[in-house]
Amino acid sequence: xxxxxxxFLKTTAVAxxxxxxxxxxxxxxxxxxxxxxxxxxxFEDSIREKVLPKFTEATGIPSRSVPTSSxxxxxxxxxxxxxAGDPPIDVGMTGGGEIIRFADIFHRFDPSNVPNVxxxxxxxxxxxxxxxxxxxxxxxxxxxxxxxxxxFPDPIKSWAEIWDSNFSNSLGWTExxxxxxxxxxxxxxxxxxxxxxATREGARELMLKIxxxxxxxxxxxxxxxxxxxGLQSGEIPAGQYYHDVTQIMIADGFPVISVFPKEGxxxxxxxWGILKGSPRTDAAEQFLNYCCDPQVQGDMxxxxxxxxxxxxxxxGMSDEEFAAVSSPIPPIFVxxxxxxxxxxxxxxxxxxxxxxx
Numbered sequence: 614x615x616x617x618x619x620x621f622l623k624t625t626a627v628a629x630x631x632x633x634x635x636x637x638x639x640x641x642x643x644x645x646x647x648x649x650x651x652x653x654x655x656f657e658d659s660i661r662e663k664v665l666p667k668f669t670e671a672t673g674i675p676s677r678s679v680p681t682s683s684x685x686x687x688x689x690x691x692x693x694x695x696x697a698g699d700p701p702i703d704v705g706m707t708g709g710g711e712i713i714r715f716a717d718i719f720h721r722f723d724p725s726n727v728p729n730v731x732x733x734x735x736x737x738x739x740x741x742x743x744x745x746x747x748x749x750x751x752x753x754x755x756x757x758x759x760x761x762x763x764x765f766p767d768p769i770k771s772w773a774e775i776w777d778s779n780f781s782n783s784l785g786w787t788e789x790x791x792x793x794x795x796x797x798x799x800x801x802x803x804x805x806x807x808x809x810x811a812t813r814e815g816a817r818e819l820m821l822k823i824x825x826x827x828x829x830x831x832x833x834x835x836x837x838x839x840x841x842x843g844l845q846s847g848e849i850p851a852g853q854y855y856h857d858v859t860q861i862m863i864a865d866g867f868p869v870i871s872v873f874p875k876e877g878x879x880x881x882x883x884x885w886g887i888l889k890g891s892p893r894t895d896a897a898e899q900f901l902n903y904c905c906d907p908q909v910q911g912d913m914x915x916x917x918x919x920x921x922x923x924x925x926x927x928x929g930m931s932d933e934e935f936a937a938v939s940s941p942i943p944p945i946f947v948x949x950x951x952x953x954x955x956x957x958x959x960x961x962x963x964x965x966x967x968x969x970x
Contacts, residue, residue, distance in 0.1 A: 646675040647896045650702035652883065653680030656917070663916045668903050674896045681705060688715040691888075700888035703897045709949040710792075710956075712739050712748050712884050719886040721745035726898045729905035736946055737922045739884060748886035751904040752919035755856040755878040755939065756787075756794060757871045764850035768872045772802040780829045785840040785852030788833040790823070790963045791956045793853065794879030797945050799823055801876045810951040816959060817966075824966050833967075844869060853879075857918055860937050873940040880944035882922060914938055 651660045661678040669676055679702060681687055688711055694700055695718045707715070721741060724730055730738060730749055737750035758769055764783070769775070775784060787793035799819045800809055809815030832849050834840040841858070843849030845867045856878060859871040885904060887897040903909060910921040911928035920939040921928040928935075935941075951959075 645893070646677045647704065647893050647900060648702045649676055649678045649885075649900065650681035650705045651678055652706060653682070659917045664904075664913065667909075667912075668900060671903060672899050674899060676896075676900070685711060685714060688718065692718055695889050698890035700890050702888060703891040703893045704885050704887055704900055706751075706883050706885055707748075708883060709881065709947060710952050712886060713949055713953045716741055716747060718889055719747040720889050720891065720894060720897075721747050722887065722894075722898050722901070726895075727902045727905065729902045729907075732905055732907055732910075732923045732927060734922075737882065737884075739886070748884040749901050749905055750882040750884045750922045751901075751910075752913060752917065753880050753882035753922050753939075754919055755873075755880055755944065756853050757856045757859070757873055757878040759844060759852060759854040759856075759859050759869055759871050761844055761847050761850040762868045762870055764847050768870060769874055772798050772874045772876050774874075775829065776825060778828075780851060782829065782831045783850050784826070784830045785832040785834050785843060785849040785854075786826070786830050787837075787853060788835050789960070790820070791952050791959050792947065794881075794945060794947050795823055795853070796820070796951075796959075797947055798876070798879065801945050810948045813955065813958065813962075816951070816955065817962060820959075820963055820966050827967070856940075857920075857938055873942050875942065877942045877944045878940055880920075880946060 649660065649665065651657045657678055657680040665676045665678055668674065681702065688705075688707065691701055692715070712719075716739070721743070722745075724746060727746075727749070730746060733749060738746050739748035740746050758772065758775070760768070774780070786795065790796060796810060796816065796819050799822050800807065803822055804819070807815070809819050830852075832840060832843065832852075837854070840849060840852060840854065841862070844852065844854065845862065854871075856871045856873075859869055862869050885901050887894060887901070891897055904913070905923075907923045907927035908929060910923045911930050913919065914921045914928065914930065915934060918938065921930070925935040925939070925941065
């Protein structure tokens with residue numbers, strides 16, 4: 614069976630425990646509920662069933678969820694409503710690229726109103742040019758090096774090993790180089806300390822280094838299920854994949870392991886932002902503050918199967934719980950500023966390089 618990320622979230626949502634409620638100062642709130650938009654499907658089910666009831670219990674703020682897309686089309690579609698002061702949701706979730714592309718539609722909040730934001734590292738807090746915060750990461754997930762142990766029993770130690778000839782015609786990799794993290798992996802591995810993605814010349818240097826993988830990568834995949842099946846069967850015995858989904862494959866008895874190389878796994882995350890014009894800004898700030906609470910972070914990870922955006926110690930997670938979703942090795946972050954600025958150029962340039970043009 615192919616385990617998509619949606620199926621994975623369904624599995625963890627069913628298996629996860631209920632969230633505990635930290636202590637918050639309660640006060641009277643209007644009966645109109647806070648409307649929280651989140652990625653659709655089983656993830657939204659998990660937010661509705663396992664997060665919002667505990668938030669309401671802890672704060673007294675009524676809330677409800679609606680499914681939304683995380684992509685550009687959704688936020689482009691609601692931009693006119695936000696500009697008119699009538700956003701369809703109060704709080705929205707989005708990925709790193711969209712949180713930059715649509716920074717203008719999100720409310721800038723006073724950190725003193727969201728004190729738990731101090732628990733997050735700088736890269737987990739989106740700030741405008743004025744340095745005022747407007748979104749906070751609340752959950753994350755990793756892609757790592759995954760290998761079929763029947764074919765490659767020894768875990769790699771560094772991403773540098775994927776260029777070795779022992780992986781000739783053996784690897785599967787995400788085709789979209791702008792979001793796969795391969796640019797950032799290559800920079801961290803072969804150009805440590807440099808910021809090549811600051812310029813097109815530097816980005817092209819990275820792509821030329823990545824092109825050296827052509828003899829090793831047998832599948833540049835768009836469909837993650839295709840790679841997953843090849844990984845399980847040994848037809849494509851190694852490559853880049855999701856750490857959390859790999860844990861499900863391991864539990865199902867497949868001979869695979871997820872490896873965090875010494876340079877780190879590639880982290881991606883979802884962030885909450887408050888839409889400008891929301892009539893429930895105060896309640897929305899309380900919601901962001903609640904989700905950044907370390908105790909809630911640990912409980913969300915157990916309930917939903919995502920990684921916390923605070924430390925293992927702060928989240929109160931056991932080594933086993935933390936290893937299932939994360940790693941103590943500092944992560945590799947996707948350069949979203951570059952992705953937003955140069956995605957089209959990079960896609961075209963990479964296609965030329967890959968084809969040998």
